[in-house]
Amino acid sequence: MITGKTAPGPAHRTGAILAVLAEQASVTAQDLSRRTGIPVSAVYRHLGDLTQLGLVSPTRTRGRYCAGSLAVQMAVNYRREMLGGGEVKRRLARLASDTEELAAFLIPSGQHVLCVEAAEGSRVIKCSFSPGLSQPLTFGASAQAILAHLPDARVAEVCAAHRIGPAQAEALTADLPRIRDRGYAMSTGAVDEGVWGVSVPVLNRQGQLTGTVSTMAPEFRGRRNHQALLTLTHAAAQDIGRLEEPQP
Known part of the structure:
Protein backbone atom coordinates (compact mmCIF):
# COMPACT_ATOMS: atom_id res chain seq x y z
CA MET A 1 0.00 0.00 0.00
CA ILE A 2 1.27 3.46 -0.86
CA THR A 3 0.17 4.88 2.47
CA GLY A 4 -0.67 3.27 5.76
CA LYS A 5 -4.11 4.90 5.80
CA THR A 6 -6.55 6.46 3.39
CA ALA A 7 -5.07 9.54 1.74
CA PRO A 8 -6.53 12.68 3.40
CA GLY A 9 -7.43 14.90 0.44
CA PRO A 10 -8.13 14.92 -3.32
CA ALA A 11 -4.65 16.05 -4.34
CA HIS A 12 -3.00 13.43 -2.14
CA ARG A 13 -5.33 10.76 -3.47
CA THR A 14 -4.63 11.74 -7.07
CA GLY A 15 -0.90 11.57 -6.40
CA ALA A 16 -1.23 8.14 -4.79
CA ILE A 17 -3.14 6.80 -7.81
CA LEU A 18 -0.59 8.19 -10.26
CA ALA A 19 2.25 6.72 -8.19
CA VAL A 20 0.73 3.24 -8.53
CA LEU A 21 0.21 3.72 -12.27
CA ALA A 22 3.87 4.70 -12.57
CA GLU A 23 4.88 1.38 -11.00
CA GLN A 24 2.42 -0.93 -12.76
CA ALA A 25 1.81 -1.48 -16.48
CA SER A 26 -1.94 -1.56 -15.87
CA VAL A 27 -4.30 -1.86 -12.91
CA THR A 28 -7.97 -2.16 -12.04
CA ALA A 29 -9.86 0.22 -9.78
CA GLN A 30 -9.87 -2.54 -7.18
CA ASP A 31 -6.06 -2.81 -7.43
CA LEU A 32 -5.75 0.93 -6.89
CA SER A 33 -8.07 0.84 -3.90
CA ARG A 34 -6.11 -2.00 -2.34
CA ARG A 35 -2.75 -0.28 -2.94
CA THR A 36 -3.77 3.21 -1.78
CA GLY A 37 -6.50 2.65 0.79
CA ILE A 38 -8.87 4.86 -1.22
CA PRO A 39 -12.48 3.56 -1.49
CA VAL A 40 -13.27 2.05 -4.88
CA SER A 41 -16.05 4.57 -5.54
CA ALA A 42 -13.59 7.44 -5.03
CA VAL A 43 -10.99 5.70 -7.20
CA TYR A 44 -13.46 5.63 -10.09
CA ARG A 45 -14.14 9.37 -9.69
CA HIS A 46 -10.43 10.16 -9.77
CA LEU A 47 -9.89 7.87 -12.76
CA GLY A 48 -12.62 9.73 -14.64
CA ASP A 49 -10.98 13.10 -14.00
CA LEU A 50 -7.49 11.80 -14.83
CA THR A 51 -8.74 10.18 -18.03
CA GLN A 52 -10.24 13.48 -19.20
CA LEU A 53 -6.88 15.16 -18.56
CA GLY A 54 -5.01 12.51 -20.54
CA LEU A 55 -2.99 11.35 -17.54
CA VAL A 56 -4.77 7.97 -17.45
CA SER A 57 -6.15 5.82 -20.24
CA PRO A 58 -8.39 2.72 -20.27
CA THR A 59 -6.52 -0.23 -21.76
CA ARG A 60 -7.78 -2.64 -24.39
CA THR A 61 -8.71 -4.97 -21.53
CA ARG A 62 -12.03 -3.95 -20.03
CA GLY A 63 -11.75 -2.56 -16.51
CA ARG A 64 -7.99 -1.92 -16.59
CA TYR A 65 -6.18 1.43 -16.71
CA CYS A 66 -2.68 2.58 -17.60
CA ALA A 67 -0.72 5.82 -17.89
CA GLY A 68 -2.24 8.18 -20.46
CA SER A 69 -0.84 9.92 -23.52
CA LEU A 70 0.00 13.06 -21.55
CA ALA A 71 2.56 10.98 -19.65
CA VAL A 72 4.50 10.63 -22.92
CA GLN A 73 4.75 14.41 -23.27
CA MET A 74 5.78 14.71 -19.63
CA ALA A 75 8.48 12.07 -20.13
CA VAL A 76 9.85 13.94 -23.16
CA ASN A 77 9.99 17.17 -21.18
CA TYR A 78 11.64 15.41 -18.25
CA ARG A 79 14.36 14.04 -20.51
CA ARG A 80 14.90 17.45 -22.07
CA GLU A 81 15.09 19.39 -18.81
CA MET A 82 16.55 16.86 -16.36
CA LEU A 83 18.67 14.60 -18.56
CA GLY A 84 20.48 17.28 -20.53
CA GLY A 85 18.50 16.83 -23.72
CA GLY A 86 20.26 13.54 -24.44
CA GLU A 87 23.64 14.34 -22.87
CA VAL A 88 23.12 11.85 -20.03
CA LYS A 89 22.27 9.13 -22.55
CA ARG A 90 25.36 9.93 -24.61
CA ARG A 91 27.62 9.86 -21.55
CA LEU A 92 26.15 6.53 -20.46
CA ALA A 93 26.71 5.17 -23.97
CA ARG A 94 30.37 6.16 -23.71
CA LEU A 95 30.64 4.49 -20.30
CA ALA A 96 29.02 1.32 -21.66
CA SER A 97 31.42 1.36 -24.61
CA ASP A 98 34.45 1.80 -22.35
CA THR A 99 33.41 -0.95 -19.92
CA GLU A 100 31.51 -3.19 -22.36
CA GLU A 101 28.92 -3.48 -19.56
CA LEU A 102 25.48 -2.07 -18.78
CA ALA A 103 25.47 1.56 -17.61
CA ALA A 104 22.46 3.27 -16.02
CA PHE A 105 21.39 6.55 -14.43
CA LEU A 106 18.99 6.13 -11.53
CA ILE A 107 17.15 8.50 -9.21
CA PRO A 108 15.19 8.19 -5.95
CA SER A 109 11.45 8.08 -6.61
CA GLY A 110 9.30 7.78 -3.52
CA GLN A 111 10.44 4.66 -1.71
CA HIS A 112 12.07 3.20 -4.83
CA VAL A 113 15.11 3.69 -7.03
CA LEU A 114 14.03 4.40 -10.60
CA CYS A 115 16.09 3.84 -13.74
CA VAL A 116 15.55 6.82 -16.04
CA GLU A 117 18.27 6.14 -18.63
CA ALA A 118 20.51 3.23 -19.60
CA ALA A 119 22.96 2.07 -22.25
CA GLU A 120 23.98 -1.51 -22.99
CA GLY A 121 27.57 -2.57 -23.49
CA SER A 122 28.76 -5.09 -26.04
CA ARG A 123 28.38 -7.82 -23.41
CA VAL A 124 24.66 -8.29 -22.85
CA ILE A 125 23.52 -8.83 -19.27
CA LYS A 126 20.05 -9.56 -17.96
CA CYS A 127 19.10 -7.50 -14.92
CA SER A 128 16.16 -5.63 -13.41
CA PHE A 129 17.25 -2.12 -14.38
CA SER A 130 16.05 -0.58 -17.63
CA PRO A 131 14.42 2.83 -18.23
CA GLY A 132 11.08 3.11 -16.47
CA LEU A 133 11.63 0.20 -14.09
CA SER A 134 12.15 0.62 -10.36
CA GLN A 135 13.29 -1.45 -7.41
CA PRO A 136 12.89 -0.92 -3.66
CA LEU A 137 15.21 1.77 -2.33
CA THR A 138 16.82 -0.64 0.10
CA PHE A 139 19.65 -3.02 -0.77
CA GLY A 140 21.94 -3.07 -3.79
CA ALA A 141 24.65 -0.67 -4.92
CA SER A 142 22.33 1.86 -6.60
CA ALA A 143 19.94 2.06 -3.65
CA GLN A 144 22.74 2.30 -1.09
CA ALA A 145 24.60 5.02 -3.01
CA ILE A 146 21.38 7.06 -2.88
CA ALA A 161 7.65 1.50 3.92
CA HIS A 162 9.35 -1.76 2.94
CA ARG A 163 8.78 -3.33 6.36
CA ILE A 164 12.45 -3.89 7.02
CA GLY A 165 12.93 -5.34 10.49
CA PRO A 166 15.14 -3.72 13.15
CA ALA A 167 18.11 -6.04 12.56
CA GLN A 168 18.09 -5.54 8.79
CA ALA A 169 17.56 -1.80 9.16
CA GLU A 170 20.52 -1.57 11.52
CA ALA A 171 22.72 -3.50 9.07
CA LEU A 172 21.59 -1.26 6.21
CA THR A 173 22.14 2.05 7.98
CA ALA A 174 25.47 0.98 9.50
CA ASP A 175 27.05 0.85 6.02
CA LEU A 176 25.77 4.22 4.82
CA PRO A 177 28.38 6.53 6.44
CA ARG A 178 31.19 4.41 4.99
CA ILE A 179 29.58 4.46 1.54
CA ARG A 180 29.15 8.24 1.72
CA ASP A 181 32.77 8.77 2.80
CA ARG A 182 34.33 6.60 0.10
CA PRO A 201 26.34 9.28 -6.66
CA VAL A 202 25.85 12.32 -8.88
CA LEU A 203 26.00 15.54 -6.88
CA ASN A 204 25.21 19.08 -8.00
CA ARG A 205 27.31 22.15 -7.23
CA GLN A 206 25.69 22.43 -3.80
CA GLY A 207 26.62 18.84 -2.98
CA GLN A 208 23.02 17.68 -3.23
CA LEU A 209 22.19 14.28 -4.67
CA THR A 210 20.54 14.27 -8.11
CA GLY A 211 20.94 10.57 -8.91
CA THR A 212 23.52 7.86 -9.30
CA LEU A 232 35.21 4.70 -15.30
CA THR A 233 31.87 4.92 -13.46
CA HIS A 234 33.23 7.63 -11.17
CA ALA A 235 34.37 9.69 -14.18
CA ALA A 236 30.92 9.37 -15.79
CA ALA A 237 29.18 10.46 -12.57
CA GLN A 238 31.39 13.56 -12.38
CA ASP A 239 30.69 14.43 -16.02
CA ILE A 240 26.93 14.07 -15.55
CA GLY A 241 27.09 16.18 -12.40
CA ARG A 242 28.75 18.96 -14.40
CA LEU A 243 25.86 18.96 -16.89
CA GLU A 244 23.83 20.84 -14.27
CA GLU A 245 26.36 23.65 -13.98
CA PRO A 246 25.43 26.91 -15.71
CA GLN A 247 27.08 27.31 -19.08
CA PRO A 248 29.18 30.48 -19.62
Missing part, protein backbone atom coordinates in the same frame (compact mmCIF):
# COMPACT_ATOMS: atom_id res chain seq x y z
CA LEU A 147 20.47 6.23 0.73
CA ALA A 148 23.93 7.31 1.88
CA HIS A 149 23.07 10.88 0.85
CA LEU A 150 19.54 11.04 2.26
CA PRO A 151 18.62 12.38 5.73
CA ASP A 152 18.28 9.81 8.51
CA ALA A 153 14.53 10.46 8.76
CA ARG A 154 14.10 9.72 5.06
CA VAL A 155 16.06 6.48 5.39
CA ALA A 156 13.83 5.49 8.31
CA GLU A 157 10.74 6.15 6.15
CA VAL A 158 12.11 3.88 3.44
CA CYS A 159 12.79 1.08 5.92
CA ALA A 160 9.29 1.42 7.36
CA GLY A 183 32.00 7.91 -2.62
CA TYR A 184 30.58 4.69 -4.04
CA ALA A 185 28.70 1.48 -3.26
CA MET A 186 29.29 -2.05 -4.53
CA SER A 187 27.11 -5.12 -4.26
CA THR A 188 26.77 -8.63 -5.63
CA GLY A 189 23.46 -10.42 -6.07
CA ALA A 190 21.50 -7.90 -3.99
CA VAL A 191 18.88 -7.31 -6.72
CA ASP A 192 19.63 -9.93 -9.38
CA GLU A 193 21.40 -13.20 -8.62
CA GLY A 194 24.91 -13.32 -10.04
CA VAL A 195 24.96 -9.62 -10.97
CA TRP A 196 27.69 -7.35 -9.59
CA GLY A 197 27.21 -3.59 -9.49
CA VAL A 198 29.05 -0.40 -8.62
CA SER A 199 27.23 2.89 -8.14
CA VAL A 200 28.62 6.42 -7.79
CA VAL A 213 25.47 6.27 -12.14
CA SER A 214 25.72 2.49 -11.99
CA THR A 215 27.65 -0.11 -13.93
CA MET A 216 26.40 -3.71 -13.81
CA ALA A 217 28.22 -6.86 -14.88
CA PRO A 218 28.18 -10.60 -14.24
CA GLU A 219 29.76 -11.35 -10.88
CA PHE A 220 32.92 -12.95 -12.28
CA ARG A 221 33.69 -9.97 -14.55
CA GLY A 222 32.76 -7.41 -11.93
CA ARG A 223 35.05 -8.87 -9.29
CA ARG A 224 37.88 -9.30 -11.79
CA ASN A 225 37.63 -5.75 -13.20
CA HIS A 226 36.20 -3.90 -10.20
CA GLN A 227 38.87 -1.18 -10.01
CA ALA A 228 38.67 -0.25 -13.69
CA LEU A 229 34.86 -0.31 -13.61
CA LEU A 230 34.81 1.90 -10.51
CA THR A 231 37.21 4.42 -12.08
Whole structure:
Protein backbone atom coordinates (compact mmCIF):
# COMPACT_ATOMS: atom_id res chain seq x y z
CA MET A 1 0.00 0.00 0.00
CA ILE A 2 1.27 3.46 -0.86
CA THR A 3 0.17 4.88 2.47
CA GLY A 4 -0.67 3.27 5.76
CA LYS A 5 -4.11 4.90 5.80
CA THR A 6 -6.55 6.46 3.39
CA ALA A 7 -5.07 9.54 1.74
CA PRO A 8 -6.53 12.68 3.40
CA GLY A 9 -7.43 14.90 0.44
CA PRO A 10 -8.13 14.92 -3.32
CA ALA A 11 -4.65 16.05 -4.34
CA HIS A 12 -3.00 13.43 -2.14
CA ARG A 13 -5.33 10.76 -3.47
CA THR A 14 -4.63 11.74 -7.07
CA GLY A 15 -0.90 11.57 -6.40
CA ALA A 16 -1.23 8.14 -4.79
CA ILE A 17 -3.14 6.80 -7.81
CA LEU A 18 -0.59 8.19 -10.26
CA ALA A 19 2.25 6.72 -8.19
CA VAL A 20 0.73 3.24 -8.53
CA LEU A 21 0.21 3.72 -12.27
CA ALA A 22 3.87 4.70 -12.57
CA GLU A 23 4.88 1.38 -11.00
CA GLN A 24 2.42 -0.93 -12.76
CA ALA A 25 1.81 -1.48 -16.48
CA SER A 26 -1.94 -1.56 -15.87
CA VAL A 27 -4.30 -1.86 -12.91
CA THR A 28 -7.97 -2.16 -12.04
CA ALA A 29 -9.86 0.22 -9.78
CA GLN A 30 -9.87 -2.54 -7.18
CA ASP A 31 -6.06 -2.81 -7.43
CA LEU A 32 -5.75 0.93 -6.89
CA SER A 33 -8.07 0.84 -3.90
CA ARG A 34 -6.11 -2.00 -2.34
CA ARG A 35 -2.75 -0.28 -2.94
CA THR A 36 -3.77 3.21 -1.78
CA GLY A 37 -6.50 2.65 0.79
CA ILE A 38 -8.87 4.86 -1.22
CA PRO A 39 -12.48 3.56 -1.49
CA VAL A 40 -13.27 2.05 -4.88
CA SER A 41 -16.05 4.57 -5.54
CA ALA A 42 -13.59 7.44 -5.03
CA VAL A 43 -10.99 5.70 -7.20
CA TYR A 44 -13.46 5.63 -10.09
CA ARG A 45 -14.14 9.37 -9.69
CA HIS A 46 -10.43 10.16 -9.77
CA LEU A 47 -9.89 7.87 -12.76
CA GLY A 48 -12.62 9.73 -14.64
CA ASP A 49 -10.98 13.10 -14.00
CA LEU A 50 -7.49 11.80 -14.83
CA THR A 51 -8.74 10.18 -18.03
CA GLN A 52 -10.24 13.48 -19.20
CA LEU A 53 -6.88 15.16 -18.56
CA GLY A 54 -5.01 12.51 -20.54
CA LEU A 55 -2.99 11.35 -17.54
CA VAL A 56 -4.77 7.97 -17.45
CA SER A 57 -6.15 5.82 -20.24
CA PRO A 58 -8.39 2.72 -20.27
CA THR A 59 -6.52 -0.23 -21.76
CA ARG A 60 -7.78 -2.64 -24.39
CA THR A 61 -8.71 -4.97 -21.53
CA ARG A 62 -12.03 -3.95 -20.03
CA GLY A 63 -11.75 -2.56 -16.51
CA ARG A 64 -7.99 -1.92 -16.59
CA TYR A 65 -6.18 1.43 -16.71
CA CYS A 66 -2.68 2.58 -17.60
CA ALA A 67 -0.72 5.82 -17.89
CA GLY A 68 -2.24 8.18 -20.46
CA SER A 69 -0.84 9.92 -23.52
CA LEU A 70 0.00 13.06 -21.55
CA ALA A 71 2.56 10.98 -19.65
CA VAL A 72 4.50 10.63 -22.92
CA GLN A 73 4.75 14.41 -23.27
CA MET A 74 5.78 14.71 -19.63
CA ALA A 75 8.48 12.07 -20.13
CA VAL A 76 9.85 13.94 -23.16
CA ASN A 77 9.99 17.17 -21.18
CA TYR A 78 11.64 15.41 -18.25
CA ARG A 79 14.36 14.04 -20.51
CA ARG A 80 14.90 17.45 -22.07
CA GLU A 81 15.09 19.39 -18.81
CA MET A 82 16.55 16.86 -16.36
CA LEU A 83 18.67 14.60 -18.56
CA GLY A 84 20.48 17.28 -20.53
CA GLY A 85 18.50 16.83 -23.72
CA GLY A 86 20.26 13.54 -24.44
CA GLU A 87 23.64 14.34 -22.87
CA VAL A 88 23.12 11.85 -20.03
CA LYS A 89 22.27 9.13 -22.55
CA ARG A 90 25.36 9.93 -24.61
CA ARG A 91 27.62 9.86 -21.55
CA LEU A 92 26.15 6.53 -20.46
CA ALA A 93 26.71 5.17 -23.97
CA ARG A 94 30.37 6.16 -23.71
CA LEU A 95 30.64 4.49 -20.30
CA ALA A 96 29.02 1.32 -21.66
CA SER A 97 31.42 1.36 -24.61
CA ASP A 98 34.45 1.80 -22.35
CA THR A 99 33.41 -0.95 -19.92
CA GLU A 100 31.51 -3.19 -22.36
CA GLU A 101 28.92 -3.48 -19.56
CA LEU A 102 25.48 -2.07 -18.78
CA ALA A 103 25.47 1.56 -17.61
CA ALA A 104 22.46 3.27 -16.02
CA PHE A 105 21.39 6.55 -14.43
CA LEU A 106 18.99 6.13 -11.53
CA ILE A 107 17.15 8.50 -9.21
CA PRO A 108 15.19 8.19 -5.95
CA SER A 109 11.45 8.08 -6.61
CA GLY A 110 9.30 7.78 -3.52
CA GLN A 111 10.44 4.66 -1.71
CA HIS A 112 12.07 3.20 -4.83
CA VAL A 113 15.11 3.69 -7.03
CA LEU A 114 14.03 4.40 -10.60
CA CYS A 115 16.09 3.84 -13.74
CA VAL A 116 15.55 6.82 -16.04
CA GLU A 117 18.27 6.14 -18.63
CA ALA A 118 20.51 3.23 -19.60
CA ALA A 119 22.96 2.07 -22.25
CA GLU A 120 23.98 -1.51 -22.99
CA GLY A 121 27.57 -2.57 -23.49
CA SER A 122 28.76 -5.09 -26.04
CA ARG A 123 28.38 -7.82 -23.41
CA VAL A 124 24.66 -8.29 -22.85
CA ILE A 125 23.52 -8.83 -19.27
CA LYS A 126 20.05 -9.56 -17.96
CA CYS A 127 19.10 -7.50 -14.92
CA SER A 128 16.16 -5.63 -13.41
CA PHE A 129 17.25 -2.12 -14.38
CA SER A 130 16.05 -0.58 -17.63
CA PRO A 131 14.42 2.83 -18.23
CA GLY A 132 11.08 3.11 -16.47
CA LEU A 133 11.63 0.20 -14.09
CA SER A 134 12.15 0.62 -10.36
CA GLN A 135 13.29 -1.45 -7.41
CA PRO A 136 12.89 -0.92 -3.66
CA LEU A 137 15.21 1.77 -2.33
CA THR A 138 16.82 -0.64 0.10
CA PHE A 139 19.65 -3.02 -0.77
CA GLY A 140 21.94 -3.07 -3.79
CA ALA A 141 24.65 -0.67 -4.92
CA SER A 142 22.33 1.86 -6.60
CA ALA A 143 19.94 2.06 -3.65
CA GLN A 144 22.74 2.30 -1.09
CA ALA A 145 24.60 5.02 -3.01
CA ILE A 146 21.38 7.06 -2.88
CA LEU A 147 20.47 6.23 0.73
CA ALA A 148 23.93 7.31 1.88
CA HIS A 149 23.07 10.88 0.85
CA LEU A 150 19.54 11.04 2.26
CA PRO A 151 18.62 12.38 5.73
CA ASP A 152 18.28 9.81 8.51
CA ALA A 153 14.53 10.46 8.76
CA ARG A 154 14.10 9.72 5.06
CA VAL A 155 16.06 6.48 5.39
CA ALA A 156 13.83 5.49 8.31
CA GLU A 157 10.74 6.15 6.15
CA VAL A 158 12.11 3.88 3.44
CA CYS A 159 12.79 1.08 5.92
CA ALA A 160 9.29 1.42 7.36
CA ALA A 161 7.65 1.50 3.92
CA HIS A 162 9.35 -1.76 2.94
CA ARG A 163 8.78 -3.33 6.36
CA ILE A 164 12.45 -3.89 7.02
CA GLY A 165 12.93 -5.34 10.49
CA PRO A 166 15.14 -3.72 13.15
CA ALA A 167 18.11 -6.04 12.56
CA GLN A 168 18.09 -5.54 8.79
CA ALA A 169 17.56 -1.80 9.16
CA GLU A 170 20.52 -1.57 11.52
CA ALA A 171 22.72 -3.50 9.07
CA LEU A 172 21.59 -1.26 6.21
CA THR A 173 22.14 2.05 7.98
CA ALA A 174 25.47 0.98 9.50
CA ASP A 175 27.05 0.85 6.02
CA LEU A 176 25.77 4.22 4.82
CA PRO A 177 28.38 6.53 6.44
CA ARG A 178 31.19 4.41 4.99
CA ILE A 179 29.58 4.46 1.54
CA ARG A 180 29.15 8.24 1.72
CA ASP A 181 32.77 8.77 2.80
CA ARG A 182 34.33 6.60 0.10
CA GLY A 183 32.00 7.91 -2.62
CA TYR A 184 30.58 4.69 -4.04
CA ALA A 185 28.70 1.48 -3.26
CA MET A 186 29.29 -2.05 -4.53
CA SER A 187 27.11 -5.12 -4.26
CA THR A 188 26.77 -8.63 -5.63
CA GLY A 189 23.46 -10.42 -6.07
CA ALA A 190 21.50 -7.90 -3.99
CA VAL A 191 18.88 -7.31 -6.72
CA ASP A 192 19.63 -9.93 -9.38
CA GLU A 193 21.40 -13.20 -8.62
CA GLY A 194 24.91 -13.32 -10.04
CA VAL A 195 24.96 -9.62 -10.97
CA TRP A 196 27.69 -7.35 -9.59
CA GLY A 197 27.21 -3.59 -9.49
CA VAL A 198 29.05 -0.40 -8.62
CA SER A 199 27.23 2.89 -8.14
CA VAL A 200 28.62 6.42 -7.79
CA PRO A 201 26.34 9.28 -6.66
CA VAL A 202 25.85 12.32 -8.88
CA LEU A 203 26.00 15.54 -6.88
CA ASN A 204 25.21 19.08 -8.00
CA ARG A 205 27.31 22.15 -7.23
CA GLN A 206 25.69 22.43 -3.80
CA GLY A 207 26.62 18.84 -2.98
CA GLN A 208 23.02 17.68 -3.23
CA LEU A 209 22.19 14.28 -4.67
CA THR A 210 20.54 14.27 -8.11
CA GLY A 211 20.94 10.57 -8.91
CA THR A 212 23.52 7.86 -9.30
CA VAL A 213 25.47 6.27 -12.14
CA SER A 214 25.72 2.49 -11.99
CA THR A 215 27.65 -0.11 -13.93
CA MET A 216 26.40 -3.71 -13.81
CA ALA A 217 28.22 -6.86 -14.88
CA PRO A 218 28.18 -10.60 -14.24
CA GLU A 219 29.76 -11.35 -10.88
CA PHE A 220 32.92 -12.95 -12.28
CA ARG A 221 33.69 -9.97 -14.55
CA GLY A 222 32.76 -7.41 -11.93
CA ARG A 223 35.05 -8.87 -9.29
CA ARG A 224 37.88 -9.30 -11.79
CA ASN A 225 37.63 -5.75 -13.20
CA HIS A 226 36.20 -3.90 -10.20
CA GLN A 227 38.87 -1.18 -10.01
CA ALA A 228 38.67 -0.25 -13.69
CA LEU A 229 34.86 -0.31 -13.61
CA LEU A 230 34.81 1.90 -10.51
CA THR A 231 37.21 4.42 -12.08
CA LEU A 232 35.21 4.70 -15.30
CA THR A 233 31.87 4.92 -13.46
CA HIS A 234 33.23 7.63 -11.17
CA ALA A 235 34.37 9.69 -14.18
CA ALA A 236 30.92 9.37 -15.79
CA ALA A 237 29.18 10.46 -12.57
CA GLN A 238 31.39 13.56 -12.38
CA ASP A 239 30.69 14.43 -16.02
CA ILE A 240 26.93 14.07 -15.55
CA GLY A 241 27.09 16.18 -12.40
CA ARG A 242 28.75 18.96 -14.40
CA LEU A 243 25.86 18.96 -16.89
CA GLU A 244 23.83 20.84 -14.27
CA GLU A 245 26.36 23.65 -13.98
CA PRO A 246 25.43 26.91 -15.71
CA GLN A 247 27.08 27.31 -19.08
CA PRO A 248 29.18 30.48 -19.62
